[in-house]
Amino acid sequence: MTIKDTPAKITNIGSMKAPSSLVTPIAEANKDVSNSTNSTKGTATNGIKIRNEDEPNNSTKTESSPRFVIIGAGARGYAYATTIHKLTNGLVSAVAEPLKFSRENLGKKFIWQDKEPQKGQSFLGWREYLDYEIARRKRVAEGEDNVPPGADGAFVCVQDAMHEAVVIGLAPLNLHIMCEKPLSTTLQSCLKMYRALKPTMVTNVFSIGHVLRYTQHNMLLRKLIVEDKAIGNISSVVHTEPVGWWHFTHSFVRGNWRNEQTSGPSLLTKSCHDIDFLLWMLCSPEKAGEGESHIPSTVSSQGGLNFFKKSRKPSGAGDATNCMKCALGDSGCKYSAKNLYIGPHRYSLEGGNLSMPVNIVVHDIEDYKTMDEKKAAMTRALEADWDKATPREEVAARQWYGRCVFEADNNVNDEQFVTISFPETNRPAKQVTFHMVAQTKKICERFTHYYGDEGEIYADGYKITVENFATGEKTEHDPKYVAGGHGSGDQGLTVQFVAACDAVKNKGWAAEQAQNNYIGCTLDEALRSHAMVFAAEEARKEQKIVHWPQWWSENVGDDSQ
Structure with missing residues (x-):
């Protein structure tokens, strides 16, 4: 009997649970994943250190709890503030937001509750906060009594084009910074931010809003592929991001991210964390800050605005x-x-x-x-x-949500393919194809096929199916499903970032140690994934194949790969 004729043995590991309430902390949720895969308790499936049941309740607030200012109180800022408040020992101490309703909504919920905001808690924008914080520190330096404590970190959740000004403006304060994705809207802007942040990494941690790294599903998936080599060496990957027919019109035809000149290409604003996810799976070292990356050789891309036009x-x-x-x-x-x-x-x-x-x-x-x-x-x-x-x-300058989707001023792609090739160097050769598509029933429910030399994996955000060529065995992994933004990635990223800040502030950890062990993504990796997006866009617009090492040398130069 040949292998293909052998009946598949199906093994189910774990159980999928969808709680009706907000996600439990990533540390707690990860216990179920760890138990199902025999991984070490207290260590996440991507090598990131997580808290376990032997550590203190990580939602207990104390005077030494890390304090955070939320800069931008829109949907993203509110989501991060919710997780800080409910699932970590961190405190939301201030909000900077020009829109009164959003500012007061977040402040009343997480900062001053039913009281009036005190000085240092509410700001009309990031510049007002910056001026206040500089003056506050001067008062401390002069020995003034009863100066309120400042923030230890900032969540930057303003519009994409503002990221550069805010992050570079905050850099001299030496705060821990979590910047919403994308880092910025142009490569040169990203490089300016990188150069401003790099010196601060000696004492501070940095995170980018690449939330796909922090879902229970994807952490287990990476363990299976990278650590366990469940299907051997990867040969190729096909990854699809189905944006969703109505979601695309809301955000990328009528909304904030509809026009490349005012925001950026959709590959950047919608899919930069997908590109980062793929590089994390296929390029990055097994553990952040340790070992060599598998550097790509080429990138190409095709796509355009195919449907939402007159x-x-x-x-x-x-x-x-x-x-x-x-x-x-x-x-x-x-x-x-x-x-x-x-x-x-x-x-x-x-x-x-x-x-x-x-x-x-x-x-x-x-x-x-x-x-x-x-x-x-x-x-x-x-x-x-x-x-x-x-x-x-x-x-x-604004959004036009009543505008006909065929008469809008949108110009970003509603369909795009990106192909990245990796040569045979420190790892075997492989290719990955990414597909972003607007016209789908699924709303951001990504699915991926991984093809290895010993088997295949299909992953859809809910279940991971592993098939072995030699034995015909099929194993189904059901990671604990956690409700929440981006499949719990919003919550996971926040919990890990706050834990890193807490480790530096209260446990004597070096910033680099906290960066690698809790956040699991270096500043250099964040720059590389953004650079890959810009290289892909250059390939698409100029209808060419970009040779990555040469492109990096010419466009990024001496900055780290």
Whole structure:
């Protein structure tokens, strides 16, 4: 009997659980993953140190708890603040946000509760915070009594194009910094940030919002592939990011990330953490800061804006540029803003939803008491439109959620492929293909095929299936599923970052030790994954194959690979 004729033996390891409440700490959730794979207790499946049951409750707050300022109180800032508050020993001590509703919403929830904010807790923006902190430190240096404590770290969650100014502005304060992805919108901007941050790494830790590294699923997946070599040496990988038909229109046609000139290409703003994830799996050393990376040889890319453009507009829509005035607004177009935000779409007001995407369009939607009031507020927001006479700067400065998706000022790709090749050097040769696609039923539920010389792995964010060529055995791993942003990656990243800050502040750890053991990603790795995105975009636009070592030398130079 040949191997292929041998009936597959299926082994199931672990169980998938989806708690209704917020994710438990990554340390706790990881116990189930560790138990299912016989890994060492207290060590995460990607080599990152995690807390275990023998350590103190990591949500207990004390006077020495690490303190954090949230710079940018939008959806991302609020998500990180929630995890700091609920799942770590850290304290949200201040918020800097120009939008009053968002600033007060976060502050009342996590900082001053039902009281008025004290001095040093609420700021209209990051510059106001910076001025305050410089003055506060001067008061401390002069020996003034009763000076309130400052922050130990900052979560930078402002718009992408602002990251450079904020991070470089904060660098002299020597704070621990977690910057939302992407690092910045151009390679030169990323390099400026790298050079500003590098000297601070002697005493501080840094994290980038590459949350895919920190899900229970992906940590186990990396252990199986990199540490256990469950399918031998990798030959090739095919990874798909299905953005989702309505999610893409919300964020990348009507929303903040629709135009490359004001934000960046979609490969950067949507998929830079996918590129980072693939490099983490295939390029990075087994443990951060130890060993050699497997440096790629080439990168190529194809893609473009294929669907969300005027040539694809339904004829029935006529000359309408706004869904609220379109003949297809009530029926006939699934992208209708009326359908998506008012109803009957499942994530609309009528669908009972008051969170994303509804509260992105109307930030204070929960303050309206009745459904009629909510619909009226939403209607007003969706009716906003622009025409040919509107200054281009005014169009670019805001979001137009009622705009026809075929008449918007979007220009970012809705379809893209990236292929990265690795030569036979310190590891065997391999290739990876990444596919970002907008028109999907799945909403950001990534799936990946790994092909090795001893077997295959299929992973979909919920289950990991390993098949062995020689034995025909199939093993299914069900990592503990944890509800939360990016499959618990938002929570995992936050918990690990706070733990790293705590280790430096309260346990005498060197910053490099905390960086490698808790965060598991170096500043150099963060730069490399962003550089790969820019190299891929150059390859796509110029229709060429980029030779990575040469490109790195010419564009990055002496900065570390």
